[in-house]
Amino acid sequence: MSNSITISKDELSPEVRSELQGIADVKRKYEEREERKGSLIQMGEDRSQKNVLAQMVRAAVSGRTENRALSLSGNNVTNDRVQPIIDELRPELVLANAGVDVIDGSGVDKVILPYQSANPTASWLAENATLADSEPTFTAVEAGKKAVGCLVKVSRQLLSAGNDIDNYIQQAIVRQVAHAIEEAAFADSDVTNAFGALVETSGATDIVSSATNGTTITNFDEIADLKAELRGNNVRGNIHYFMAPSIEAGYGKLKDNDNQNLVPAPYIFNDFVERSHVTSAIPTNITKGTGTNLSNILALDPRDVKMVMTESVQIQLVERYADALQVGFLAYAFVDLKVLRSDSIALARGVKF
Numbered sequence: 001m002s003n004s005i006t007i008s009k010d011e012l013s014p015e016v017r018s019e020l021q022g023i024a025d026v027k028r029k030y031e032e033r034e035e036r037k038g039s040l041i042q043m044g045e046d047r048s049q050k051n052v053l054a055q056m057v058r059a060a061v062s063g064r065t066e067n068r069a070l071s072l073s074g075n076n077v078t079n080d081r082v083q084p085i086i087d088e089l090r091p092e093l094v095l096a097n098a099g100v101d102v103i104d105g106s107g108v109d110k111v112i113l114p115y116q117s118a119n120p121t122a123s124w125l126a127e128n129a130t131l132a133d134s135e136p137t138f139t140a141v142e143a144g145k146k147a148v149g150c151l152v153k154v155s156r157q158l159l160s161a162g163n164d165i166d167n168y169i170q171q172a173i174v175r176q177v178a179h180a181i182e183e184a185a186f187a188d189s190d191v192t193n194a195f196g197a198l199v200e201t202s203g204a205t206d207i208v209s210s211a212t213n214g215t216t217i218t219n220f221d222e223i224a225d226l227k228a229e230l231r232g233n234n235v236r237g238n239i240h241y242f243m244a245p246s247i248e249a250g251y252g253k254l255k256d257n258d259n260q261n262l263v264p265a266p267y268i269f270n271d272f273v274e275r276s277h278v279t280s281a282i283p284t285n286i287t288k289g290t291g292t293n294l295s296n297i298l299a300l301d302p303r304d305v306k307m308v309m310t311e312s313v314q315i316q317l318v319e320r321y322a323d324a325l326q327v328g329f330l331a332y333a334f335v336d337l338k339v340l341r342s343d344s345i346a347l348a349r350g351v352k353f
Helices: 014-049 050-063 080-092 095-099 156-161 165-185 221-232 243-254 265-274
Strands: 099-104 112-116 138-142 147-155 240-244 276-278 284-287 291-300 305-318 326-339 344-353
Touching: 080 095, 080 165, 095 165, 095 240, 095 305, 099 243, 147 156, 147 165, 156 326, 165 326, 221 265, 221 291, 221 344, 243 276, 243 291, 243 344, 265 276, 284 344
Parallel strands: 099 305, 240 276
Antiparallel strands: 112 138, 147 326, 240 291, 284 291, 291 344, 305 326
């Protein structure tokens, strides 16, 4: 015999029905909050598995050692946990955007690349003739380990906010490392402790070398001459051009005799419009003879340039700023830039508008 009593909703007074409905609403909202809380926790766990900075930030905020990440003592993060940093570094590099390979050499003893010092020679042979010996045109070059690093300081107040702080820190690191790499690549001379600047590549031709005091650009002739130089060297791939923002702006302001915008000839239009890249890493304060405030334009086939990271971006937590309620994130990487063909780069060194 059942002791339960079934009461129809219609038999309840409006007051009781309203109270029961309120209880049901409270229960439903509680369940929704718990479901949302669970999804947020899972989302955070998923992100922290992919982003080592999320793990380190969580450890910094809580003051506890993170099991999968590292304690605040500053131990190195393993290579597999910094792979997202490398992936996000590529889009920040104008060279990578142009098609230069960024090779991850982490965990590899040596990265060996083939350097072409001269074009191979082919000849026609008579019947039963022997092909003459020639010097080898390819040699092996080993990627070096040039260290680049940056230090990002973050206040504990910001860390405690927890609003996507890991991405904020990661992007700051990516921008700093990428800018340092580009400054070395596009410098007007080799940067101390860095890899060789592209303009110092042995075998690269400067098309305006005879201009002892620099060159003032008045048309698109330099772009045409850069392309002609590389095509004359049998560079058959797409040619990419690199210039400073002020040079790009100068080209945009060129006018013809009727004060109309000057349009490049079809011979170079597609190259210039589709494959020109602008970076503030190219200096604009170069001096050449009596010429000042000069810059460089570089043209190259990106297939013949390789960027090698022989050790992935490593990140440490630094507590040296504890008295200022700050946490430092120290990042470093071992990077090298290799040009694999000596005549696949052409330069216009010392130009301006």
